[in-house]
Structure formats: structure tokens, C-alpha cells
Amino acid sequence: MKAKLTAVARKFISPSMRYEIRNVSDKLREAVGRACFWRWEVARFSLRQQSPYEILYIGRKQQREMASLLIGGKDQAPVSLAASGAKRPVVLVSELPTAGALSVPHYVSAVVPLGRPLDEIIARYDSELRRSIRKNRSLYQMRPVMSDEEIAMADRDLLRPYATARQGSKAAQFPTEEVFRLAKGYGRLDLITLDDEVVACHLGCEVIRGGKRYWSTLRFGYCESVFSDAKKLREVNSMTTFMTLEWALANGFDYHDIGLCVARPDDGLLRWKRRRGGDVDTLNNHACLFVRLPRTGKADFLWETPLFAMEGNKVTLHLGLPDTASDEEIASRYQEMVFGGLHKIYLYSARRAEEVFLQTLRSRYAGFPSPPILEHVACQ
Structure with a gap:
């Protein structure tokens, strides 16, 4: 019955409409999950022992880790706070919106706009990455899996071990049957070889949104000899991503979605994908937390914890400019936080940002098709 309904839906409902239906369904599922108030908790914690800020979390217990990740980053372990007079x-x-709160997504995607020559796309890469790709491209090949045995091998020896190596017992593994369904049906599973030896794989599928075709990377997998060697992993990872982009471009896709990242502007993985031309996008992200900034010290808080936020379906960036930071320190702090796909950048400070920094920011976005709007937010 389910198969028949799926066939009817594919025949009479456009791919873009199916995407919107899935999107609404996922959002409703998330809203229903948030409505389970008996699973909520109220917790107080700090990002570090001497932090000047207290984080008050109200929501489901299992989402508290995501809250501390978005606010504190991967390297900060939250410190529980006891009641005190301080x-x-x-x-x-x-998990519920409050007046004046920012809608902070859990994740953002890094999406590369295609529809232009490959040389133009890689012009945004740094010179070292371009040299590495040109040097190593001829050594690597990518081909689709040819049999059930190869699918099982990729799942068993590449996808699962790499996910476990990165995230341990918390790794979100793709079910084996889903890997087979993607590889043999609506997606694609490729093997990447180096000198005829399989070293990696790529699992992806097509997404159509607003009439545009996206090739969405779902997972990369690597053999142990690669992911246990940081230098080798950097090379193979870069080549796998580049060959996937080549394939998407050659097959007429409008965008290449490199995958989801934690929605922190200073996240290392997002930075890695930004260097490969990825613009921030909320593709495939349906969840958010609502963050209300402190009444005082907003600029200092956002200096330590810059945030992405949503305004409708548009992504904004919120940065703090504390009075104690010099222009050089500000420029250095935000040097890597230059993202395509932004609608606005909000600059929080007690006084207007120095023209030197604004000019630097404008120059960094000068080459983007749609530079973001810069807006100053006066705060205490």
C-alpha cells in the first residue's frame, strides 16, 4: 500500500512540492516533540567556571546538549550552577520562542552554487587547496557501486567505521537497508579509488527545492588507513568532495550541498566547507532553539559566542564588537566568519562600529553576488 501511494505521489506531485511537504512534515514532527512538556527541564549552567554569563535552559532534557553545543562550542563542557546570590x-x-529571542538553527548546510565553469568555482579556494587538487586529481577515480557486495562493503568498511571514529558511540549511523535503498534507488553510492585501491565512498541523493536541483551529500566514508592518518584524511577528503562537485556540475545540478554542520559561525567543519565554496543554507534543517541575549553585555557575549539566526527562511549573523577590543583584534576574530548566503549581519556594540572595520567587512563581501546588509545594534 505504501509503495502504491508513493508511486501515485511521484506521478501527480512535483518534486518541489514533495520537498515542501516533507519540510512541513518534519517541522510538525519537531513541534510535536517540543510539545511533550513532561520531558522538559529547567537547568542552569555556565560555559566555564569563571564565565560572566549564566545560561538558563528550558526545554527537553535530550536537547540540553545541543544548547550547550550551540552556545559553548565543541570544546566547552558546561559547568552546572548551584543557586547563589551572585x-x-x-x-x-x-525550545519555545520568547519575546526578542533569536531563532538559532541547530544546523546549517554548506551549499555550493553551480551553473558556472569549474575554474570559476574553485577560484574561491585558497591557493594551497587549488595546488593540492591539481596535483592529485589524476590519481583518484570515482565510480558507482556495481553490486550488492560492494554496497555492503562500503557500509561495513567505510561508512560505519568512519562515523564511529568521528563521533564514538553517539554516531548517527545510516541503517544498512537505507544505504541499499539509496544506492539502488533514488540516490547514489560511489567508491573513490586511489591507484585502484578503494579508500573512500560517497553517499548522496537529489533534492529539488523551488524548481532547483541540489545534489546533497549525506555521508562520506573512509577506510581506517585513511581516517587514522590526519594528513591523508585531509587529502582524500578534499579530493572526494571535489570529485562529487565535479560530478554534480557535469550532471546539470544547480547546487551541491556538501552537508550539514553545527550552526556555529566558528565551527571548524563549517569553516572547512566555506573554504570549498559552501554558502550557508538551512536545507535539511528543521529544528531551532530560541536564544534571548543578556540584558547587559550583549556585545561581549556575542564576541565569545557569535550566532546564526533565522528571519523567516533567511540566515543572519550576529557579531559582538566589545569596547575593549581593538580594530585589529576584531578583524582577526572575524577573519574566517565570511559566509555566502547571508541576508544580514548584525553588529552589536555600545557605539557604532569603526569605519575601518566596516570597510574591511565590505571588502570581504565585495565579490559575493548578494552581499549581506550590515546593521548596527546599539546595546549596553
């Missing part, structure tokens, strides 16, 4: 500015993080 007054500190409070940052409210909740």
Missing part, C-alpha cells in the same frame, strides 16, 4: 547576566535558551 547576579550574572542571564542568557535564556529555550
Whole structure:
């Protein structure tokens, strides 16, 4: 019955409409999950022992880790706070919207616009990456899997071990049957070889949104000899991503979605994908937390914790410019936080940002098709 309904849907409902239906369905599922108030908790924690801010979290217990990740980053372990008389500015993080709160997505995608020559796309790469690709491209080949045995091998020896190596017991593994369904049906599973030896694989599928075709990378997998060697992993990872982009471009896709990242502007993985031409996008992300900034010290808080936020379906970036930071420190802090796909950049400070920094920011976005709007937010 389900197969028949799927066939009817594919015949009479356009791919873009199916995407929107899935999107609404995922959002409703997320809303229903948030409505389970008996699973909520109220927790107070700090990002570090001497942090001047107190984080007040209100939401499901299993989402508290995501809250601390978005606010503190991967290297910060939250410190529980006992009740005390000390007054500190409070940052409210909740699963329900509150007045004046920022809608902070859990994840963002890094999406590369295609529809232009390959040389133009890689012009955004740094010179070292371009040299590495030109040097190594002829050594690598990519081909689709040819049999069930190869699919099983890729799942068993590449996808699962790499996910476990990166995330341990918390790794979100693709079910084996889903890997087979993607490889043999609506997606694609490729093997990457180096000197005829399989070293990696790529699992992806097509997404059509607003009439545009996206090739969406779902997973990369690597053999142990690659992911246990950081230098080798960097090379193979770069080549796998580049060959997937080549394939998407050659097959007429409008965009290449490199995959999801934690929605932190200073996230290392997002930075890696930005260097490969990825613009921030909310493709495939349906969840968010609502962050209400502290009443005082907003600029200092956002200096430590810059945030992405959503305005409708548009991505904005919120940066702090504390009075204690020099122009050189500000320029250095935000040097890597230059993203395509932004609608606005909000600059929080007690005084207007120095023209030197604004000019630097404008120059960094000068080559983008749609530079973001810069807006100053006066704060205490």
C-alpha cells in the first residue's frame, strides 16, 4: 500500500512540492516533540567556571546538549550552577520562542552554487587547496557501486567505521537497508579509488527545492588507513568532495550541498566547507532553539559566542564588537566568519562600529553576488 501511494505521489506531485511537504512534515514532527512538556527541564549552567554569563535552559532534557553545543562550542563542557546570590547576566535558551529571542538553527548546510565553469568555482579556494587538487586529481577515480557486495562493503568498511571514529558511540549511523535503498534507488553510492585501491565512498541523493536541483551529500566514508592518518584524511577528503562537485556540475545540478554542520559561525567543519565554496543554507534543517541575549553585555557575549539566526527562511549573523577590543583584534576574530548566503549581519556594540572595520567587512563581501546588509545594534 505504501509503495502504491508513493508511486501515485511521484506521478501527480512535483518534486518541489514533495520537498515542501516533507519540510512541513518534519517541522510538525519537531513541534510535536517540543510539545511533550513532561520531558522538559529547567537547568542552569555556565560555559566555564569563571564565565560572566549564566545560561538558563528550558526545554527537553535530550536537547540540553545541543544548547550547550550551540552556545559553548565543541570544546566547552558546561559547568552546572548551584543557586547563589551572585547576579550574572542571564542568557535564556529555550525550545519555545520568547519575546526578542533569536531563532538559532541547530544546523546549517554548506551549499555550493553551480551553473558556472569549474575554474570559476574553485577560484574561491585558497591557493594551497587549488595546488593540492591539481596535483592529485589524476590519481583518484570515482565510480558507482556495481553490486550488492560492494554496497555492503562500503557500509561495513567505510561508512560505519568512519562515523564511529568521528563521533564514538553517539554516531548517527545510516541503517544498512537505507544505504541499499539509496544506492539502488533514488540516490547514489560511489567508491573513490586511489591507484585502484578503494579508500573512500560517497553517499548522496537529489533534492529539488523551488524548481532547483541540489545534489546533497549525506555521508562520506573512509577506510581506517585513511581516517587514522590526519594528513591523508585531509587529502582524500578534499579530493572526494571535489570529485562529487565535479560530478554534480557535469550532471546539470544547480547546487551541491556538501552537508550539514553545527550552526556555529566558528565551527571548524563549517569553516572547512566555506573554504570549498559552501554558502550557508538551512536545507535539511528543521529544528531551532530560541536564544534571548543578556540584558547587559550583549556585545561581549556575542564576541565569545557569535550566532546564526533565522528571519523567516533567511540566515543572519550576529557579531559582538566589545569596547575593549581593538580594530585589529576584531578583524582577526572575524577573519574566517565570511559566509555566502547571508541576508544580514548584525553588529552589536555600545557605539557604532569603526569605519575601518566596516570597510574591511565590505571588502570581504565585495565579490559575493548578494552581499549581506550590515546593521548596527546599539546595546549596553
